[in-house]
Amino acid sequence: MAIPTSRTKEKAQILINPDLCNGCSLCVQVCKDYSLIMQNNKAIEADDPFFGCIGCGHCMAVCPTGAIQIRGRELSPDDLFDLPGKESAATYAQLLALLQRRRSIREFRDKPVEPELIEKILGAAQTAPMGLPPSDVNVLVLENRERVRAFSQDFCHYLAGLKWFVSGWFLALMRPFWGKTNDELFRQFVKPLFHIYTGEMERGTDLVTYDAPAAFYFYGSPYTDPADPIVAATYAMLAAESLGLGTCMLGAIHPLIQSGKKARKFREKHGIRFASREGVFVIVGYPRIKFQKGIRRTFASVTFQN
Numbered sequence: 001m002a003i004p005t006s007r008t009k010e011k012a013q014i015l016i017n018p019d020l021c022n023g024c025s026l027c028v029q030v031c032k033d034y035s036l037i038m039q040n041n042k043a044i045e046a047d048d049p050f051f052g053c054i055g056c057g058h059c060m061a062v063c064p065t066g067a068i069q070i071r072g073r074e075l076s077p078d079d080l081f082d083l084p085g086k087e088s089a090a091t092y093a094q095l096l097a098l099l100q101r102r103r104s105i106r107e108f109r110d111k112p113v114e115p116e117l118i119e120k121i122l123g124a125a126q127t128a129p130m131g132l133p134p135s136d137v138n139v140l141v142l143e144n145r146e147r148v149r150a151f152s153q154d155f156c157h158y159l160a161g162l163k164w165f166v167s168g169w170f171l172a173l174m175r176p177f178w179g180k181t182n183d184e185l186f187r188q189f190v191k192p193l194f195h196i197y198t199g200e201m202e203r204g205t206d207l208v209t210y211d212a213p214a215a216f217y218f219y220g221s222p223y224t225d226p227a228d229p230i231v232a233a234t235y236a237m238l239a240a241e242s243l244g245l246g247t248c249m250l251g252a253i254h255p256l257i258q259s260g261k262k263a264r265k266f267r268e269k270h271g272i273r274f275a276s277r278e279g280v281f282v283i284v285g286y287p288r289i290k291f292q293k294g295i296r297r298t299f300a301s302v303t304f305q306n
């Protein structure tokens with residue numbers, strides 16, 4: 001048995017060199033699939049794991065003697081790298097300063113984002129945790145302003161062909177099925193947004209992606225944990241911040257390109273490989289406007305239990 005993803009449906013192979021195993025049992029402790037057990041002071045593969053090796057690689061990364069190799073599910077020993085030293089990792093104060101300095105940026109300078117920075121952002125985002133390895137997050141990168149603009153123009157053109165979706169009769173028809181909250185959201189947010197996006201685009205103003213010099217779209221597959229693209233996008237956003245770029249997450253595009261034939265055509269045209277439950281855009285570029293102050297934010301609620 002193995003947990004399926006869009007990239008693999010096989011379990012990974014576990015190879016243990018008994019001559020190198022020193023019996024420390026760290027691999028057994030970190031494997032929550034119970035794929036490994038100790039026998040005669042050596043780690044061996046278990047006969048009855050829960051799912052079969054998912055290829056997280058933790059056993060190989062924790063082994064002090066290099067006795068374990070995991071191959072399969074897009075993983076191999078070549079994926080191990082030396083940990084950066086603790087002294088080079090950001091402190092809480094440094095991380096908090098980065099987080100506090102971030103603002104959603106929607107005004108960009110007319111300066112392209114260098115390809116090296118796009119690579120760095122992707123490199124950092126790929127370190128994000130995922131529901132199950134191997135990551136089932138897909139990324140569409142719109143590398144320059146012309147690409148971003150063309151995408152947004154086409155998106156507005158696509159929306160213009162879907163006006164029935166926010167028409168009075170359709171919303172009235174759907175209310176019993178999708179409930180009061182969705183009805184409120186559609187009438188008070190989605191419907192006006194349709195008109196704002198398409199109307200402003202007709203007047204030459206891009207309120208979809210704000211004429212950003214680059215954009216990333218993180219999305220899943222039918223198998224993906226819906227949180228995965230959002231976590232990866234958050235990592236990308238913070239990486240971009242650390243590189244001196246301004247960013248803004250855009251949640252409005254994804255849900256509108258999921259269902260129906262027109263949506264499928266739109267996705268195919270733009271190289272989007274799957275429909276998926278969750279996805280989000282992150283636009284990036286050099287900010288044109290500088291903020292003077294931070295803005296304190298609060299959660300809707302925090303409930304402590306002790």
Ligand SMILES: Cc1cc2nc3c(=O)[nH]c(=O)nc-3n(C[C@H](O)[C@H](O)[C@H](O)COP(=O)(O)O)c2cc1C
Nearest residue numbers: 102103104105106248249250251252253280295297
């Ligand atoms: C999941 C998500 C979706 C968002 N979608 C949009 C969007 O479609 N358009 C937009 O202009 N801003 C969008 N934003 C940005 C928020 O509006 C922004 O975070 C909020 O106004 C607070 O500002 P701050 O990020 O500077 O704290 C989104 C943010 C998140 C986290």
